[in-house]
Amino acid sequence: MTIKAVRNLRRISQIIFFGIFFWLILKTTFEVNFNPADPSEIRLPYPVSIALEFDPLVALGTILSSGTLYKGLLWSLVILIPTIFFGRFFCGWVCPMGTLNHWVSEIPSERLRRKGVGKIRSNRYMKYQRIKYYVLLVFLGAAFLGSLQIGLLDPLALLARSIGTVVLPMLHTAANGTLEWVKGLGLPALASGAQSVYDTVAPLLLTYKQSFFHTILTIGTLFLIILALNRLFTRFWCRGICPLGALLAIFSRFSFLGLQKEEASCKHCQLCSLSCQGADDPEIGRKWRQAECHLCLNCQASCPEACLSFRLFPNQEVTPANPAGTPQINITRRKAALSVGSGLLLFPLFRSGDAFAVNANPRLIRPPGSLPEEEFTARCIRCGQCMRVCPNNALHPTLLEAGLESMWSPILIAKIGYCEPTCTLCGQVCPTGAIMELSLQEKVGDKETPPNRIGTAFIDQGRCLPWAMATPCIVCEEWCPTSPKAVYLKEETVFDSKGNPVAVKRPYVDPHLCTGCGACEYACPISDRAAIYITSAGETRSVENQFLLEKNRKKAPAPRSTTQQSARN
Amino acid sequence: MRRREFLQKAGKAALLAAGTASAYGFFHNRSTARFTPLTVKTGSFEVPPDPTLPRITLSKHEDPIAALGYALDAVGGIKRFVQPGEKVTIKPNIGWDRTPQQAADTNPILVGEVVRLCLQAGASEVIVTDVPCHDARRCFIRSGIREAAEKAGATVILPQASDYITTDIGGKLLTTWPVLKYFVQTDRLINMPIVKHHSLSGCTVAMKNLYGILGGRRSQLHQKIDQSIVDLAAFSTPTLTVTDATRILFRNGPTGGSLDDVAIEDSVICATDQVAADARAAEFLGLSAENVGHIVLAEKTGLGTIDYRAAGYKEITE
Numbered sequence: 079m080t081i082k083a084v085r086n087l088r089r090i091s092q093i094i095f096f097g098i099f100f101w102l103i104l105k106t107t108f109e110v111n112f113n114p115a116d117p118s119e120i121r122l123p124y125p126v127s128i129a130l131e132f133d134p135l136v137a138l139g140t141i142l143s144s145g146t147l148y149k150g151l152l153w154s155l156v157i158l159i160p161t162i163f164f165g166r167f168f169c170g171w172v173c174p175m176g177t178l179n180h181w182v183s184e185i186p187s188e189r190l191r192r193k194g195v196g197k198i199r200s201n202r203y204m205k206y207q208r209i210k211y212y213v214l215l216v217f218l219g220a221a222f223l224g225s226l227q228i229g230l231l232d233p234l235a236l237l238a239r240s241i242g243t244v245v246l247p248m249l250h251t252a253a254n255g256t257l258e259w260v261k262g263l264g265l266p267a268l269a270s271g272a273q274s275v276y277d278t279v280a281p282l283l284l285t286y287k288q289s290f291f292h293t294i295l296t297i298g299t300l301f302l303i304i305l306a307l308n309r310l311f312t313r314f315w316c317r318g319i320c321p322l323g324a325l326l327a328i329f330s331r332f333s334f335l336g337l338q339k340e341e342a343s344c345k346h347c348q349l350c351s352l353s354c355q356g357a358d359d360p361e362i363g364r365k366w367r368q369a370e371c372h373l374c375l376n377c378q379a380s381c382p383e384a385c386l387s388f389r390l391f392p393n394q395e396v397t398p399a400n401p402a403g404t405p406q407i408n409i410t411r412r413k414a415a416l417s418v419g420s421g422l423l424l425f426p427l428f429r430s431g432d433a434f435a436v437n438a439n440p441r442l443i444r445p446p447g448s449l450p451e452e453e454f455t456a457r458c459i460r461c462g463q464c465m466r467v468c469p470n471n472a473l474h475p476t477l478l479e480a481g482l483e484s485m486w487s488p489i490l491i492a493k494i495g496y497c498e499p500t501c502t503l504c505g506q507v508c509p510t511g512a513i514m515e516l517s518l519q520e521k522v523g524d525k526e527t528p529p530n531r532i533g534t535a536f537i538d539q540g541r542c543l544p545w546a547m548a549t550p551c552i553v554c555e556e557w558c559p560t561s562p563k564a565v566y567l568k569e570e571t572v573f574d575s576k577g578n579p580v581a582v583k584r585p586y587v588d589p590h591l592c593t594g595c596g597a598c599e600y601a602c603p604i605s606d607r608a609a610i611y612i613t614s615a616g617e618t619r620s621v622e623n624q625f626l627l628e629k630n631r632k633k634a635p636a637p638r639s640t641t642q643q644s645a646r647n
Numbered sequence: 648m649r650r651r652e653f654l655q656k657a658g659k660a661a662l663l664a665a666g667t668a669s670a671y672g673f674f675h676n677r678s679t680a681r682f683t684p685l686t687v688k689t690g691s692f693e694v695p696p697d698p699t700l701p702r703i704t705l706s707k708h709e710d711p712i713a714a715l716g717y718a719l720d721a722v723g724g725i726k727r728f729v730q731p732g733e734k735v736t737i738k739p740n741i742g743w744d745r746t747p748q749q750a751a752d753t754n755p756i757l758v759g760e761v762v763r764l765c766l767q768a769g770a771s772e773v774i775v776t777d778v779p780c781h782d783a784r785r786c787f788i789r790s791g792i793r794e795a796a797e798k799a800g801a802t803v804i805l806p807q808a809s810d811y812i813t814t815d816i817g818g819k820l821l822t823t824w825p826v827l828k829y830f831v832q833t834d835r836l837i838n839m840p841i842v843k844h845h846s847l848s849g850c851t852v853a854m855k856n857l858y859g860i861l862g863g864r865r866s867q868l869h870q871k872i873d874q875s876i877v878d879l880a881a882f883s884t885p886t887l888t889v890t891d892a893t894r895i896l897f898r899n900g901p902t903g904g905s906l907d908d909v910a911i912e913d914s915v916i917c918a919t920d921q922v923a924a925d926a927r928a929a930e931f932l933g934l935s936a937e938n939v940g941h942i943v944l945a946e947k948t949g950l951g952t953i954d955y956r957a958a959g960y961k962e963i964t965e
Contacts, residue, residue, distance in 0.1 A: 112788075117788045257809075470782055550870055552869055553866040561902070
């Protein structure tokens with residue numbers, strides 16, 4: 079097989095893996111035509127979070143922060159072990175974020191047309207490429223003490239979050255708007271044509287209901303900046319920032335596969351540097367940098383004299399004209415130690431603020447089955463899978479509700495969507511076990527065990543129609559899904575403004591029965607700020623965030639440890 | 648500046664000024680109304696009264712299909728209600744994410760059987776749909792109705808945002824409201840409620856089930872629940888009401904959730920009089936229809952008869 083054929087294989091591989099990743103995100107939803115095997119307990123048909131389970135950085139980060147490797151994360155060895163022997167093939171051949179950066183870098187423009195010295199110079203190794211090691215080491219330092227920050231910049235978590243909570247909802251809005259606009263033009267043929275295009279595309283790309291996400295602006299802006307930086311330097315993110323790339327670079331130190339340079343026939347045309355993706359200096363006369371190389375094979379394929387070739391156990395003898403030997407990763411021990419040290423310092427910094435526990439936001443309502451906040455922060459990678467899969471659009475990325483430490487972690491906003499009482503999808507898709515996988519019985523409870531509670535409902539008597547406005551309304555009670563109902567009514571006679579008696583039923587909440595699902599808040603007719611609302615008080619996952627004496631409340635089951643959990647699965 | 652250059656420039660500038668001004672003039676003071684409500688109902692769904700037949704029948708049988716068969720035959724049989732080539736919409740209660748045993752949604756066996764009968768009578772298409780409270784995907788699957796209706800040959804439709812039509816309900820309280828188009832653009836409408844307790848209206852059976860044809864923030868309707876139910880019943884006028892009392896939810900309605908709230912009654916009601924049907928169904932819950940606000944108001948409005956025995960009532964027990 080010629081090198082050009084191998085390069086085409088690499089291109090096909092990039093397309094396929096990007097396609098798989100995108101398809102898995104599309105499938106992280108409750109599809110309309112979905113026909114589950116067991117209708118009483120609905121489970122997704124595909125292991126949709128599998129792509130994230132192949133991520134070695136997620137695996138290493140959660141090992142450091144939580145001391146365990148959650149179920150499917152063992153898959154990440156499939157990436158990590160071959161990297162040790164063959165180098166960063168993941169970056170060049172597999173990573174969907176890398177592929178996206180690759181494509182955006184290659185969109186024709188002024189910069190690419192120049193094809194001159196500037197482009198070659200920008201593709202040479204530069205100091206900014208060390209940043210990614212600092213990012214990695216800072217995150218690993220923080221993870222070691224229990225604050226998992228890798229998800230902010232891990233490429234797979236970042237891409238899943240950006241596509242799931244920004245790109246696809248935007249596409250939905252744009253598609254609806256376009257359809258509406260075409261229909262408004264008043265041409266029936268065009269309108270029905272547009273409708274049929276929409277009806278074909280919608281089941282493939284759009285969710286059953288349009289989702290609206292909190293703080294999509296921050297997520298979208300970061301994503302846009304990362305993509306835009308490719309227009310300054312080819313794959314700037316992959317070369318300079320990506321902590322997963324840095325991890326794989328470190329693991330590729332002893333790689334068998336490398337670049338062999340034959341200086342004799344080189345005419346110094348520099349075509350190799352012109353097309354280099356990793357800025358790893360394949361050019362003769364410069365030291366090739368194994369750790370920076372994405373194995374895209376462009377240099378070998380573009381060399382007209384066949385001086386460059388990737389082979390197992392390459393001859394990397396050092397001569398003045400061919401300093402081919404692989405240098406160490408270009409950071410000093412002192413700077414590495416300093417990075418880890420600042421990562422460690424992040425932990426007391428985060429935890430000395432008030433948002434973590436002391437003054438936790440009462441509206442910080444975590445998904446059902448979430449671990450206690452400390453363990454939750456040690457596991458959540460903010461991939462947004464739970465938000466994407468939630469059938470009610472109830473789960474959203476936080477901005478600062480859980481402090482800066484947990485930005486973009488999931489929060490339930492009941493005003494937009496409540497927690498469907500029998501739904502367990504968020505726990506099913508969580509790749510790291512920050513949200514435990516609950517069975518239906520664990521979620522709704524039975525006569526012996528209480529249900530999983532995410533909070534408790536409270537009534538705002540000043541806004542409630544029967545409490546404040548002499549107007550009948552029982553909607554919160556009607557919607558309350560527990561049996562017996564946690565929202566109960568008491569009939570009372572009140573007087574309207576003219577002094578006439580009005581019989582109303584006033585709602586009350588029984589905290590022993592309330593699960594905090596938020597259906598009452600969602601359904602309350604006062605939609606801008608509901609007269610009944612949930613806060614996190616009484617959530618199952620917390621020992622401290624309780625307000626009733628234990629004896630009044632059915633005893634909660636001992637929290638299952640995650641190791642038992644993974645054994646069961 | 649040369650003369651030619653000046654004239655060219657001045658001409659372009661004048662054109663731009665005229666264009667801008669006329670565009671502003673065109674848009675100035677246009678009507679701010681975004682849409683106008685439509686009256687879109689294709690006609691009355693009712694069949695002409697037949698004095699030789701009872702207006703309400705009830706059959707008790709352990710097998711729900713048999714119970715339905717006896718009750719339906721006594722009220723005239725499916726051929727009285729569905730003519731060959733007609734499009735039929737069936738409105739079960741699929742409001743809640745509950746299993747059939749929990750009795751919050753209509754019995755899927757009955758829905759499947761009515762679909763089968765309609766197709767047997769020559770219906771061109773049978774649509775089964777509802778606007779649920781809980782997430783539609785979960786409700787349709789877990790209630791068992793989607794599977795049962797599809798097996799019997801119906802088109803089951805999960806409502807989409809674009810499926811609603813702003814409709815003139817023409818009621819005292821309900822004027823314009825978004826209605827799911829399948830409930831107004833059809834030839835026949837069969838209402839298939841289940842008998843349930845409701846803390847505000849006393850019971851939710853046939854007429855209250857029609858809340859489910861509406862979109863929008865219908866939680867506001869509870870502030871004047873009796874009038875809004877009657878407005879909807881007067882607007883909707885179903886061809887036939889098939890009330891599922893095979894098992895009823897006698898407390899913690901309309902959501903239920905516990906089997907302790909469910910009683911087995913093994914009964915099916917068929918009626919051409921929705922008021923009579925609800926009056927009879929209320930008795931399952933230990934209520935007297937005279938004390939149920941919306942049933943009384945419906946009779947006053949002329950929608951039917953509370954005294955169902957006088958209206959022509961036949962009970963079949965095998």
